Amino acid sequence: MFLHLGxxxxxxxxxxxxxxxxxxxxSIDTKSFLKIAEEEGFVKRITNDEPKSFVLTExxxxxxxxxxxxxxxxxxxxxxxxxxxxxxx
Numbered sequence: 001m002f003l004h005l006g007x008x009x010x011x012x013x014x015x016x017x018x019x020x021x022x023x024x025x026x027s028i029d030t031k032s033f034l035k036i037a038e039e040e041g042f043v044k045r046i047t048n049d050e051p052k053s054f055v056l057t058e059x060x061x062x063x064x065x066x067x068x069x070x071x072x073x074x075x076x077x078x079x080x081x082x083x084x085x086x087x088x089x
Contacts, residue, residue: 001013001079003016003075003078004070004078005046005055005066005070005075006046006047006068006069006070009044009046009068011055011066013079015057015058015059016055017056017057018055018056019054020053020055020056020072021052021053021072021073022052022053022067022072034054037063037065042063042064042065043065044064044065044066045067046066046068046069049069051067051068052071052072053067053071053072053075054066054067054068055068055075
């Protein structure tokens with residue numbers, strides 16, 4: 001399966017490690033992580049619009065962080081992560 005992150009960006013679901021709400025960047029550690037990742041070239045902006053979420057992925061043992069204009073909740077629903085979690089109860 002694939003996950004549409006916005007614009008024309010689609011990634012395989014098996015590459016997704018985590019989906020984060022961009023408001024979680026209020027943490028000093030998260031801000032530092034994203035800043036270092038961007039400086040090292042691991043961050044890919046999907047659009048120039050303000051990002052609402054970021055998606056941590058791994059492809060060929062390399063991390064890629066996508067800044068998405070789509071909310072983390074919508075991405076989680078699209079990926080069926082939420083449905084799978086609720087079925088485990």
